[in-house]
Amino acid sequence: MSAALEMVNLAAEKGVTGNLGSVGYGLAAIGPGIGVGIVFGNGTQALARQPEAAGLIRQNQILGFAFCEALALIGIVMGFIFRS
Template sequence: MSTLHNAIQLAASNGVSGNLGAVAYGLAAIGPGVGIGLVFGHSIEAMARQPEAMPIIRQNMFLGFALCEVLALLGLVVPFIFS
């Protein structure tokens, strides 16, 4: 993590102005957004193919959603740690 901190300090010393934390969070939100879309899309497809497995698929769907959402929350916290 010190490499990221050094990169932010280098950018700030070179005259980059603005809130780099907001840019970092914007980039960090792309991955979980794509992941959540894939989780729900494939879960709906699996439920349509095998309706009898719906409870198991739904349980795994919400687990995958929670894990993707944790990445978004980490992306929100990390810029505050380095600023």
């Protein structure tokens, strides 16, 4: 019997339920979190350097935020699609 199967059986005996998709999503949420921080951090720096370009900078911030959050939503959906 493999070590992974033994761990699953031990967890089932102890009453732990769930799948690895939730752990995978937890790890995958780190990337979009860092991405959102980078988008807004750099956007704030850009606004401080060129306040006259506020409209364009804000538009690009919102677009970057949407892309980062789309990755997070795709990650949570994958946990439900590929159940173990």
